[in-house]
Amino acid sequence: MLPTVSKADGVYLYDTEGTAYLDGCSGAINVNLGHTVPEVTERMHRQIDEVCFTYRTQFRSPALEELTAHLTRLAPGDLNQVQFCNSGSEGIETALRLATLYHATAYRPFQCVVLTEEPSYHGMTAGALAASGHPLRRTNLTPLLTNQTSVARVRPSQGALRADAQDWEAAIKEIGPHRIGAVVIEPVGGASSGAVPTDPRTLVRLRELADEHGFLLIADEVMTGLGRTGRWFGCDHAGITPDVMVLGKGLSAGFMPVAAVLVSDRIAGAFDAPLGSVLFGHTMAGAPLAAATSAAVLDYLEREDVPARAARTGARLQERLAELAGRHRLLTDVRGAGLQLALGVQSDPDRFPGTSLDLVESARAEGLLLYPAGVTPVTESVMVAPPLTIADGEVDDLLARLERAVERTEQAPPGPSAPQLLALSH
Numbered sequence: 093m094l095p096t097v098s099k100a101d102g103v104y105l106y107d108t109e110g111t112a113y114l115d116g117c118s119g120a121i122n123v124n125l126g127h128t129v130p131e132v133t134e135r136m137h138r139q140i141d142e143v144c145f146t147y148r149t150q151f152r153s154p155a156l157e158e159l160t161a162h163l164t165r166l167a168p169g170d171l172n173q174v175q176f177c178n179s180g181s182e183g184i185e186t187a188l189r190l191a192t193l194y195h196a197t198a199y200r201p202f203q204c205v206v207l208t209e210e211p212s213y214h215g216m217t218a219g220a221l222a223a224s225g226h227p228l229r230r231t232n233l234t235p236l237l238t239n240q241t242s243v244a245r246v247r248p249s250q251g252a253l254r255a256d257a258q259d260w261e262a263a264i265k266e267i268g269p270h271r272i273g274a275v276v277i278e279p280v281g282g283a284s285s286g287a288v289p290t291d292p293r294t295l296v297r298l299r300e301l302a303d304e305h306g307f308l309l310i311a312d313e314v315m316t317g318l319g320r321t322g323r324w325f326g327c328d329h330a331g332i333t334p335d336v337m338v339l340g341k342g343l344s345a346g347f348m349p350v351a352a353v354l355v356s357d358r359i360a361g362a363f364d365a366p367l368g369s370v371l372f373g374h375t376m377a378g379a380p381l382a383a384a385t386s387a388a389v390l391d392y393l394e395r396e397d398v399p400a401r402a403a404r405t406g407a408r409l410q411e412r413l414a415e416l417a418g419r420h421r422l423l424t425d426v427r428g429a430g431l432q433l434a435l436g437v438q439s440d441p442d443r444f445p446g447t448s449l450d451l452v453e454s455a456r457a458e459g460l461l462l463y464p465a466g467v468t469p470v471t472e473s474v475m476v477a478p479p480l481t482i483a484d485g486e487v488d489d490l491l492a493r494l495e496r497a498v499e500r501t502e503q504a505p506p507g508p509s510a511p512q513l514l515a516l517s518h
Contacts, residue, residue, distance in 0.1 A: 100127030103482050105461075116455070116478050116490050117463035121282070121315050121432065122341030125392060126479040132347055135388035136381065144381040148373060155384035162390045163352060166324055169333030171354040173367055176378035180314030180340030181215025183351040184276070186371055187336045188219045190355065191274035191308045193370060194362055203307070204273045207263060209255050210245040211284040211467045214276060214312055223276055226284050226467055242273075253288040253427070253471060254281065257297040269305035274336075276310045279326025280429050283465040286436065286473030287428035289321075292330035299332040308359065314340035314351070315432065319393055319480055322403030322430030329429065335359050345389045350382040399430075402480040405487065406430040412491050413476060420498045422446050433476045439469035446501035448474050454504070455497035460490065462497075 095107035103126050105113045118124060125132065139155060146153055156176070164172045177183045188206060195203040208214065210225025221229060225245050246255045246263035255263075264272060275298055281288040302309040311334035316326030320342055323329055327337070336359065340351040355367060363370050376382070393399070410426055410433055417423035417435060422444060424436035437451060438444035446454075448464045451474050455462045466472035478490060 102126045102128075103479050103486050111459060113456070113459050113461050114478075114486065114490055114493060116460050116494070117475050118477055118479050119346055120341070121320070121463065121475060121477045123346035124318070124320060124342045124480045125345040125389065125398070126481050127346075129345070129392065131392050132345065132385060132388045136347065136385050139381050139384035142380070145376070145379045147375070148368070148378050153378070153380045153383060155380045155387055156378050159383045159387040159390070162387060163339075163354065166318075166390070166394075167337065167354050168325065168327065170357040171333065171337055172357050173355040173360040175353045175355070175367055175371055175373065176383075177351040177353065178349045178374055178376055178382075179215070180312075180338065180351050181217040181220045182374060182377075183314065183338040183340055183353050184214045184220040184223065184310075184312060185217045186353045187276070187310045187338050188223065188274070189371055190336060190353070190359070190367075191310065194308065194359060195273050197362055200306075203271060204242050205244050205267055205271045206242060206274050206276060207244050207246060207260075207267065207272055207307075208276045209278075210247050211281070211471055212276075212278055212312075213282055213284040214278075215314075224284075251470070253285060254290055255294070256291055257294045260294065260298060261301070264301060264305070269301070269307070272305065272307040274308040274310050275302065276312055278312045278316065279329065280316045280321050280432050281427075282315045282432075283463060283475055284467050284471070286465040286471045287432050287434035287475060287477070288471070289329070289427075289429050295327065295330035295332050299330075299334075302335065308335040310334060310336045310338065313337050315342075318342035318390070319399035319402050320430055320432045320477070321428075322399060322406050324399050326429075343389065344382065344386045347389070348382040348385040349376070350386050396481075398480050402430045405480075405482060405484075406433065408484075409433060409476070409478075409487055409491075412487070416491065416495060416498070419495075420502065422451070422498055422502050427473065428477075431477055431480055431482075434465050434473040435476060436473045437466075439466075439472040446504060448472050450504060451497060451501045454500040455494065457500065458493045458497045460493035460497060462494075 098108045212225040214220045214224045248255045317339040337354040344350045413426045427434045437448040463475035
């Protein structure tokens with residue numbers, strides 16, 4: 093049975109029994125500034141006392157205008173058009189709708205195939221899940237995922253963790269570039285792959301291919317955006333600007349449900365009407381309380397130069413995790429960028445003690461929260477992705493708890509792996 097949370101402060105949460113848990117995975121890799129940040133909660137209180145909700149067709153909102161201006165200033169290239177949603181899944185759904193409408197408006201209705209990667213994860217709504225390279229989460233849901241016929245996936249070469257430029261080019265050639273409406277990619281993998289980065293050369297080549305063949309390049313930055321990888325955006329590691337960028341988790345740092353879809357001026361200019369009237373929206377999208385919260389988060393991120401801090405702390409943590417992996421046969425490697433990191437876990441219970449889920453449970457027993465990752469034996473891992481504001485002493489505490497958890501796992505009889513548990517849950 094799960095413990096009952098009582099309170100939280102910084103990188104620690106406390107249950108009703110008084111046990112402290114170090115948040116080594118930022119909730120669901122979204123509590124990027126830690127818990128109960130006064131600069132954010134004070135802004136939320138002010139907004140609550142003014143107005144929490146207005147409908148987007150009835151009023152403009154100073155908080156939403158501030159947030160929009162801040163996002164477009166931070167974003168690369170000409171990503172100057174912003175549509176707001178309530179979650180990353182909704183954001184991906186909106187991006188897919190945009191790609192479909194974009195080609196239909198240009199009288200290319202058959203340029204509708206969405207090409208994604210396996211493994212990948214883009215959300216739980218029907219379109220986003222259908223586009224995800226996550227077979228276990230699609231199990232028994234095929235009748236609901238009606239756009240399956242227009243989704244294709246590229247898979248890495250044997251033994252590789254992510255598809256490279258050659259893999260993508262081969263898939264595009266096989267499908268026919270004239271049929272591809274959009275490519276959706278995670279610049280740094282999330283829990284599906286265990287934080288494996290896309291080679292920057294692959295992102296550069298996809299940008300070239302999108303320009304050459306006219307499909308949209310959609311960057312799923314729900315997890316990577318706004319400092320998590322040590323840059324403002326995951327695409328910054330390759331120096332490219334996608335046509336569409338989807339932001340989510342880090343936008344409000346876990347304080348409110350909110351997401352944003354940033355669209356290039358070139359793509360938005362293909363429509364005769366404003367994007368909001370073309371794409372529609374959701375009741376709570378862009379509400380003043382969520383907007384003010386996110387604006388406060390962006391102010392904090394920029395004022396404290398949090399992306400650069402994440403890069404420094406991430407480099408130190410990655411080095412220490414590699415040393416840990418070298419001492420324990422349960423662990424295979426360290427993956428990721430910035431503070432979006434993962435530890436590879438041996439996936440053969442007949443040869444190695446423990447699995448990724450065993451390690452997550454052992455960590456909880458040691459007062460450390462980790463996130464299980466990987467959808468195949470080669471990607472099985474645990475995410476180690478603490479808040480971007482974690483202090484050096486807290487990193488030491490995380491590593492001490494993690495080592496005890498690894499030792500506990502190696503001494504215990506193995507349970508089901510993360511892929512096995514996901515399969516059983518469906």
